[in-house]
Amino acid sequence: MKTKPIWVEDGVVKIIAQTLLPEEYKVLDIHTIEEMWDAIKRLEVRGAPAIGIASGFGIYLGIKNASFNSREGFIEAVDRAAEYICTSRPTAYNLFWAADRMKKRAREIEFTNENEANDIILQEAKKILAEDIASCKSIGLYGAELLASCEGLLTHCNAGALATSEYGTALAPMYILHEQGHEFKVFADETRPLLQGSRLTAWELKQAGIDVTVICDNMAGLVMKTGQIDAVIVGADRIAANGDSANKIGTYSLSILAKAHNIPFYIAAPFSTVDFSIKSGDDIPIEERDGDEIRHFGERLTAPKDIKVFNPAFDVAPADNITAIITEKGIVEPPFKENLQKVFNEGKLKE
Numbered sequence: 253m254k255t256k257p258i259w260v261e262d263g264v265v266k267i268i269a270q271t272l273l274p275e276e277y278k279v280l281d282i283h284t285i286e287e288m289w290d291a292i293k294r295l296e297v298r299g300a301p302a303i304g305i306a307s308g309f310g311i312y313l314g315i316k317n318a319s320f321n322s323r324e325g326f327i328e329a330v331d332r333a334a335e336y337i338c339t340s341r342p343t344a345y346n347l348f349w350a351a352d353r354m355k356k357r358a359r360e361i362e363f364t365n366e367n368e369a370n371d372i373i374l375q376e377a378k379k380i381l382a383e384d385i386a387s388c389k390s391i392g393l394y395g396a397e398l399l400a401s402c403e404g405l406l407t408h409c410n411a412g413a414l415a416t417s418e419y420g421t422a423l424a425p426m427y428i429l430h431e432q433g434h435e436f437k438v439f440a441d442e443t444r445p446l447l448q449g450s451r452l453t454a455w456e457l458k459q460a461g462i463d464v465t466v467i468c469d470n471m472a473g474l475v476m477k478t479g480q481i482d483a484v485i486v487g488a489d490r491i492a493a494n495g496d497s498a499n500k501i502g503t504y505s506l507s508i509l510a511k512a513h514n515i516p517f518y519i520a521a522p523f524s525t526v527d528f529s530i531k532s533g534d535d536i537p538i539e540e541r542d543g544d545e546i547r548h549f550g551e552r553l554t555a556p557k558d559i560k561v562f563n564p565a566f567d568v569a570p571a572d573n574i575t576a577i578i579t580e581k582g583i584v585e586p587p588f589k590e591n592l593q594k595v596f597n598e599g600k601l602k603e
Contacts, residue, residue, distance in 0.1 A: 267280050292347075334352075395428070494589045495577065
C-alpha cells in the first residue's frame with residue numbers, strides 16, 4: 253500500500269487533503285508552521301502517528317522561517333514552535349511525543365549556524381517519518397500472525413496508511429495478509445460525524461483490492477451477532493499506562509459489543525502512542541469539536557441550527573475490554589500495566 257499522507261519532496265512538506273477524499277485527491281504544499289497547525293486542526297492530516305510526523309515537520313517549518321544566531325536563540329525557536337504546534341489538538345499523544353523529541357534534539361547539537369541547525373531539525377523530522385514506516389510494517393507483521401485465521405474483520409475510523417506514514421496501524425495487518433494471499437472481508441464503520449471510515453478507510457482498502465463493506469456505526473452489533481466478525485481491530489490516539497485506549501468516538505461502544513459477543517478486540521498502535529505519565533483513561537484529555545459537525549451532514553443542515561450539541565472526538569476503551577495491544581515491539585497482552593512497561597524497558601516482549 254503506497255498511499256501516504258505526509259512527505260517531503262524537493263524540500264517542500266506535502267500532505268494529502270484528507271477532507272476532500274474520496275471525491276478529490278489533492279496534495280497541499282505546506283510552507284509554514286501556521287499552515288501545518290491549520291492542517292492538523294482541520295483534519296487535513298489526522299491519525300495519531302501522522303499527527304506526530306506533522307508535528308516534527310511543523311517545528312522544522314517554524315524554525316526555518318525564524319531568525320536566530322546563537323544556540324540559545326535556536327533552542328528558544330524550537331521550543332516556541334513546539335509549544336505552538338501542540339495547541340492544534342489535545343488528544344493524540346504522538347503530537348506531544350514528537351514535539352518533545354524535537355526539543356531534545358535541539359539541545360543535543362553543537363550550534364554553528366542557522367542553515368546547519370535547520371538541516372539537523374529537518375533530518376530529525378525525516379527520521380520520525382522513516383521510523384514510523386518501519387513501525388507500521390512491524391505492527392502489520394505481528395498483527396497478521398494474530399489475525400491469519402480470521403475471515404471477517406471490523407474496524408472503526410481510519411487507522412490506515414492515511415493516518416500514519418504508509419501501512420497504517422489497524423489496517424497494516426490487513427495489507428500484510430492481503431499481500432500474503434489470505435482471503436477475508438472487512439467491515440468498516442462509517443464513523444460519524446466526519447465519516448473517516450467510509451471516506452478514508454473504505455477508499456484505502458478498495459484501492460488496495462481488499463474486500464470491504466461500509467456499515468453505519470449502529471449496525472456493528474448486528475454484524476457481530478450474525479457471526480460475520482471474527483475480530484475487531486482499531487487504532488489509538490493515546491494509551492494510558494494501564495492499557496486504557498483513547499480512539500475515535502464510538503470505540504468504547506465497539507469494545508462493549510465485542511466483549512458481549514465474545515469477539516477479540518485489538519488495539520494497534522506504536523509505542524509513541526503510549527503515555528506512561530497518565531495512569532488511566534480517566535486522565536486522557538478528550539477533544540470536543542464544533543457542534544456544526546453534527547448539525548450538518550455535508551452541506552445540508554440535519555438538525556435545528558441552534559440546537560445544543562455534544563461532540564467529543566474520542567472516547568476510551570477500558571483495558572478490561574481489550575484482548576491485546578499490537579505494537580511494533582510485539583503483541584502486548586494483559587496485564588497491560590506490567591507488560592507495557594516491560595516492553596518499554598526491555599525493547600521487545602516476544603517474537
